[in-house]
Amino acid sequence: MFNSLSDRLTATFKNLRGKGRLTEADVDATVREIRRALLDADVAVSVVREFTARIRERALGAEVSGALNPSQQIVKIVNEELQEVLGGETRRIRLAKTGPTIIMLAGLQGAGKTTLAGKLAKWLKAQGHSPMLVACDLQRPNAVTQLQIVGERAGVPVFAPHPGTTSDLDVPTGDPVAVARAGVDEARQKLYDVVIVDTAGRLGVDAEMMDQARRIRQAIIPNEVLFVIDSMIGQDAVNTAVAFDEGVNFTGVVLSKLDGDARGGAALSVASVTGKPVMFASTGEGVDDFELFHPDRMASRILD
Ligand code: GDP
Numbered sequence: 001m002f003n004s005l006s007d008r009l010t011a012t013f014k015n016l017r018g019k020g021r022l023t024e025a026d027v028d029a030t031v032r033e034i035r036r037a038l039l040d041a042d043v044a045v046s047v048v049r050e051f052t053a054r055i056r057e058r059a060l061g062a063e064v065s066g067a068l069n070p071s072q073q074i075v076k077i078v079n080e081e082l083q084e085v086l087g088g089e090t091r092r093i094r095l096a097k098t099g100p101t102i103i104m105l106a107g108l109q110g111a112g113k114t115t116l117a118g119k120l121a122k123w124l125k126a127q128g129h130s131p132m133l134v135a136c137d138l139q140r141p142n143a144v145t146q147l148q149i150v151g152e153r154a155g156v157p158v159f160a161p162h163p164g165t166t167s168d169l170d171v172p173t174g175d176p177v178a179v180a181r182a183g184v185d186e187a188r189q190k191l192y193d194v195v196i197v198d199t200a201g202r203l204g205v206d207a208e209m210m211d212q213a214r215r216i217r218q219a220i221i222p223n224e225v226l227f228v229i230d231s232m233i234g235q236d237a238v239n240t241a242v243a244f245d246e247g248v249n250f251t252g253v254v255l256s257k258l259d260g261d262a263r264g265g266a267a268l269s270v271a272s273v274t275g276k277p278v279m280f281a282s283t284g285e286g287v288d289d290f291e292l293f294h295p296d297r298m299a300s301r302i303l304d
Pocket of ligand 1: 107258260
């Protein structure tokens with residue numbers, strides 16, 4: 001773990017073995033390496049600043065113990081702090097005590113919400129749940145069809161306001177709030193125990209889209225609102241996450257496209273500025289490319 005940061009720190013510390021306590025100069029040299037590693041991983045600048053300040057404080061107070069050399073000691077501190085921010089243990093979905101568990105997906109267009117809906121449904125189905133998808137992205141012409149394809153792949157029904165779907169309710173086709181409400185009603189009637197509601201995104205944060213998402217949230221009172229964010233988003237992670245947190249008060253984060261080159265700094269940025277846990281990782285276009293988010297693995301990926 002932490003091979004390359006460890007290597008860098010070992011290089012920084014090569015003359016320090018045997019010292020009982022790290023000096024301020026030693027710590028500052030180390031913190032510079034850590035800052036570089038985090039910026040390389042595309043962690044937001046403001047988050048890097050705050051994070052490294054905490055590392056510096058802890059490292060300055062740390063005794064170098066017998067078992068660990070100074071670089072191992074600091075890597076340990078960095079690891080602990082990273083896991084603390086990323087949420088420690090993976091948080092599970094909070095299930096409803098009665099009636100269907102309602103999961104709403106929110107995020108920018110292209111973040112991976114529709115794809116995630118299928119993955120999440122298939123994963124829940126494998127655990128014995130009976131999920132249903134609801135298509136509330138009525139903005140993008142193909143979004144409903146795309147969700148239907150995704151539903152087919154996952155082997156779960158899709159509630160959608162278009163002809164030829166599983167719905168036999170009379171739903172106004174242009175109103176996502178009404179569709180969301182009707183979808184949840186149908187799940188309740190047909191005894192599906194999880195409803196996953198896909199919502200519209202825009203390419204950038206936009207007041208109208210956020211208002212729509214907020215109204216859907218108020219109408220269906222979800223157990224979880226998952227904010228889906230593309231791990232390649234880079235420095236925009238903070239602004240986007242803050243806007244969605246203010247807009248829909250999401251309860252968890254899904255990091256998508258982790259199969260790409262991104263080192264996953266967005267996870268640290270989003271978790272750090274919102275305090276919300278990252279719960280899942282999406283790792284490809286296929287319906288099975290999905291996993292629980294593991295803070296420890298992400299910590300090593302960020303610092304790799
Ligand atoms: P939405 O607009 O948020 O619903 O995003 P989509 O689910 O339509 O995804 C946008 C594009 O990203 C599609 O081409 C997906 O196939 C692709 N995509 C989604 N998730 C992943 C992922 O984890 N990895 C990769 N490589 N592509 C993904």
